[in-house]
Amino acid sequence: MRYAALVSVIALAVAPAAFAQTKTPSGTQPASATTAEAKFNAADKNSNGTLEGAETDAYRADLTRIDTNKDGKISRDEFMTASKSGIVR
């Protein structure tokens, strides 16, 4: 009786770890959304949620491709889209 209870406790403790290992293979994922988010936040010096003016300097070469609505600014959505398609690295 006590042994059975112990086994079920161990099974409960081990199961989530095994699941996590099979779900996330290490080192195979491309730049994640979290990384793109961090890059955007680092570039957005005034934290207004948009890259404009000097904040876009690092992305000037690709600005026409990143700035899909052509307002001269890079929104968070535009940045994420560009990141997914490999324009922003």
Ligand SMILES: [Ca+2]
């Ligand atoms: Ca900004």
Ligand SMILES: [Ca+2]
């Ligand atoms: Ca824009």
